[in-house]
Amino acid sequence: MSGPVQAALAGDPVLAAHYADFRAKAEGALDPALAALVRQAVAQVHGMEAAPIDDSALDEGTCACLAYARRMPFEHTAISDAEAAALVTHLGEPGFVAFSVVTALADAECRAALVDLPGLAGA
Amino acid sequence: MSTIPRVSSAIAGEPAHFGSVLAHQPEIAESFFALYGRFWGSDVLPARIKEVARMRNARITECGFCRNVRFDKAVAQGLGEDVVDDITDGYESSGRLTDTEKAVLKFTDALIHDPELLTGDARAALQRHLSPAQIAEAGLGVTLFLALAKALITMGLEPEVMDRTVLPTPAVLEAAE
Numbered sequence: 001m002s003g004p005v006q007a008a009l010a011g012d013p014v015l016a017a018h019y020a021d022f023r024a025k026a027e028g029a030l031d032p033a034l035a036a037l038v039r040q041a042v043a044q045v046h047g048m049e050a051a052p053i054d055d056s057a058l059d060e061g062t063c064a065c066l067a068y069a070r071r072m073p074f075e076h077t078a079i080s081d082a083e084a085a086a087l088v089t090h091l092g093e094p095g096f097v098a099f100s101v102v103t104a105l106a107d108a109e110c111r112a113a114l115v116d117l118p119g120l121a122g123a
Numbered sequence: 124m125s126t127i128p129r130v131s132s133a134i135a136g137e138p139a140h141f142g143s144v145l146a147h148q149p150e151i152a153e154s155f156f157a158l159y160g161r162f163w164g165s166d167v168l169p170a171r172i173k174e175v176a177r178m179r180n181a182r183i184t185e186c187g188f189c190r191n192v193r194f195d196k197a198v199a200q201g202l203g204e205d206v207v208d209d210i211t212d213g214y215e216s217s218g219r220l221t222d223t224e225k226a227v228l229k230f231t232d233a234l235i236h237d238p239e240l241l242t243g244d245a246r247a248a249l250q251r252h253l254s255p256a257q258i259a260e261a262g263l264g265v266t267l268f269l270a271l272a273k274a275l276i277t278m279g280l281e282p283e284v285m286d287r288t289v290l291p292t293p294a295v296l297e298a299a300e
Contacts, residue, residue, distance in 0.1 A: 005263055008258070009259050010259075011255065012165075012167070014161065015162065015260070015263065018154070018162075019158055019263060021157075021158070022151070025148075025153075025154040026151050026154075028150075029151060072273060076184070076276055076277055077276060079277050081129065084277065084279065085129065088129065088130065093131060093147050094133075094148055096129075096130060096278075097130060097145060097147045098148050100278050101148075101270070103274075104269070104270040104271070104277070108235075108265075108266040108267075108269040109266065111234050111238070111269070112262055112265075114234075115230070115233050115234050117258075120246070120249065120250065120258045121256070121258045121259035121262060122258075
């Protein structure tokens with residue numbers, strides 16, 4: 001598991017390990033395929049290189065998750081109670097908590113990559 | 124933006140707040156608090172500078188909870204309300220914020236808002252004022268502040284009303300080390 005934050009923390013192995021563990025625990029609480037799709041969808045919103053997602057090949061619940069994830073980067077305050085409730089129904093409360101953390105972290109990591117955090121930190 | 128929790132508390136008798144909702148995922152919660160304690164416990168980047176970045180994130184993401192919390196370690200390092208009041212648009216002209224803090228605020232804005240803000244002089248200023256290890260820690264901090272603020276907001280955990288509250292700075296739990 002890697003990413004811009006993990007790379008930037010190369011000089012502090014203890015903090016890097018804590019971060020890696022947190023990221024792994026969050027993603028590990030979701031279906032691995034969904035976690036990967038969330039990262040992919042958020043990266044696309046940021047205009048980063050990511051393979052396109054064929055939403056037509058996905059089930060309704062996964063599509064709803066990705067639609068929600070795509071709003072996290074620039075529209076997080078506009079997400080409605082109804083949109084959130086639909087995801088809670090689909091994922092369950094524990095799943096929705098993990099999904100919220102993973103999606104928000106994916107957005108923040110894309111932003112860290114876009115400012116070249118590893119380069120700034122000399123990694 | 125909702126101030127009605129979209130997730131229930133997982134801790135009997137406690138209202139829904141970040142900790143009680145995260146308790147639906149005990150492994151994530153334990154790992155997060157270990158990470159956050161380690162981050163705030165490190166003095167590679169002073170707590171005051173971390174708090175300056177956290178305050179800026181709170182204002183841009185519109186996280187009312189984050190905006191009203193102060194961590195005591197940063198307060199003890201001189202981060203008073205007069206300084207916090209300057210962490211708004213136009214901070215570049217503040218006489219209370221240090222040049223290092225202004226460089227970190229520009230970095231924070233770039234990471235959470237527009238990466239184009241960190242080109243040329245702003246990038247050079249950041250690297251002049253902070254060591255690579257400090258930049259790495261600042262980057263971790265802003266990443267976590269942003270992600271947690273957005274998770275908190277989207278889970279409906281924004282308080283309707285909240286007074287300014289000074290909290291103990293997150294610390295490493297002995298059992299976690």
